[in-house]
Amino acid sequence: MTDPAARRVLVLGVLTAVLTATGIIGLFLVAPEDSGEGQIQRIFYFHVSIALVSLLAFGVAFVAGAMYLRSQREWWDDVVFISVRLGLVLAVLTVITGSIWAKAAWGTWWIWSDPRLATYTLVILLYSAYFVLRSSAEGSRQARFSAVYAIIAFVSVPISFYAVRVAQSVVHPVVFTSSGAAMPHSMLIWFVVALAAMTALFFLLLQVELMQHRAQRALREVKLRLERG
């Protein structure tokens, strides 16, 4: 395998498979049952991991947006676009799994007064608007506008992340503080594995989609050359 991108896909694929399998086995068969919430707490491992990786995806879009504005390389525009799309899919997944957890724990699907839920919804709406903006322009203007928007929209990410720390939410307690994690090591280890699995999955999907975009661009170029004769 000479293509470095294909090699990266292979390595990330194996890593994702091993980490996901280890995480699922660990959280269902090894991790202890939570004394307060019982079985329901097992949603935590992948729910929080997916939420954090969605914010990571928006962070990657932010960095790629800045890199595009600096270099004008189309590849960075691809990274912005794919990261925002992946981030949104993960964000929707976070909301759905969170709602299921909320229904099981508190008997309600949604609590509007919770700062994390409100700010996270804002993040989803902001990044959904990215696609509206992107479809309103073409060519280099499209890439430039998209990059600028991805940078500006990222302001909402730290707001959402720190909302529970500032507002002292009851629904979303602060688990990770500067003094450590508010959970036993026997649980923390499986959370770390789940987080690593989701991070590897994000980079795997990003890499596969970047290869698709590369192929698409090459085909477009061949088509243009053929049309020119």
Place this chain on the structure above:
Amino acid sequence: MSGGTQYVVAAYAVIWVILVLYIVAMGLRTARLAREAELLLRLLDDRDAAGTRDEAAGVGH
């Protein structure tokens, strides 16, 4: 199922289904790329065939 197990199963099923759907969407995009590549190959074949015919006609004259 008791003790909230059904909710845990539902949450992980949703994760599984959405990720599979995402992979299916990626597969459909890959299929479109393959179709485009095949179309371009046909265009190239047609062009080569036309070029051969023109050459043959040129030799004949």
